[in-house]
Amino acid sequence: MSSVIKAENIVLAYKSHEPIIRNTTFDIKSNEFVFITGKSGSGKSTVIKSMYGALKPSFGDLTVCGVKMKNVSSGKLKFLRKHLGVVFQDYKLINEWSVEQNVMLPLMIGGFSPQVCKVQAQKLLKHVDMIDKMRSFPMELSGGEQQRVAMARALAHNPVVILADEPTGNLDDYSSEIIWDLLKSAKKHLGTTIVAVTHKIPQTIATDYKQYFLDNGKMHEVI
Template sequence: MDKVIIAENLSLSYKEFETIISKASFSIDAGAFVFVTGASGSGKSTLLKSLYGAIEPRAGQLMVGGVKMNRISTSKLNFLRRHIGIVFQDYKLIKEWTIEKNVMLPLIISGYTKDISGPQVQKLLGHVKLIHQAGKYPPELSGGEQQRVAMARALAHNPILILADEPTGNLDEYSSEVIWNLLEGANTQLKTTIVVVTHRIPSSIKVPYKHYHIEMGNIHEVS
């Protein structure tokens, strides 16, 4: 697959007579690392939601992972989400589940047995420096630790695409560094396509990247 995301004249909104994203056309290559920037309220999170099917295109066409997102069926959306990792700004961990089980969630959904998913989860918890917290619950962890758990969960099923919404917006320096290193590692070593919505591109980023900026409903590439 050459292009993981293709948008043609894409318009997005929540209400019939409003426009948040207007007639956007862009594409993202498989294996690319992409930043999407813009002011608060510019539509960054709205665009991200469209990429995992939380909202449908108002007009135009959108393809993600070879799946047409216009009027997508529940079965096709569920299939697509098995191949996407999502990192939310507010973590969205299940508070009643242990850290280990939270990371295991995508593997449970995909039907893997614990014999297979267990070692994968342990490896990922090692990557995010949280093996010692495996048996704890999300409320017992700091915000930075919870986001590292969310990052491990997003990587658990070896997705073709990771979508991250302000993944380090409220984190301490150490947790931010862990998150960026994991995203860069997934991109360079696993060839995972990465799309990050953020207010500011970190100066420490070491991989080549593409940059889109949203302003007044328009998306344009920044050279």
């Protein structure tokens, strides 16, 4: 399998502060389901941020979908982000937009016609069981429902990789299970690579995954 995300001796730091991640190497292959775990403040979210280009490595090489992230230009970053799906603990939905419009966002950015965007958004909302609430606004939904909308948005443009930063951090067990099932289904049926940061691996995932544990600024593969 080909590498989708590859890091070689990367150092991640916020401006002039002490590095959070030090000389870390990892290789995430296509269609893998990868968990990044670790204690609070160990730098899990920092690693995810570097993958979607919100933080550039100070040293080392990080390649995401063939794009070198160290000195990535804003044009290349835009291009890369069109092929990534992102899910956050705080959902990051646009509150002034309806559920349907939120799901349409990556498709609109991709340049699809409004009609195609609508059809695809409705298909995905059906998939995440939110079609009845497509005219609602995010503030009118529960946390679990908002995260399902965020999942539909992340899947809308059929991304190569889904980066999920604590996707179930704010959810109850039932809602969490739905989110993990959706991620599993994306891997299985769409061949999407999933990178999820979590402090607790769900039991429903079974054994078909790879796990990295972050400790003391270094990422170790758990075998």
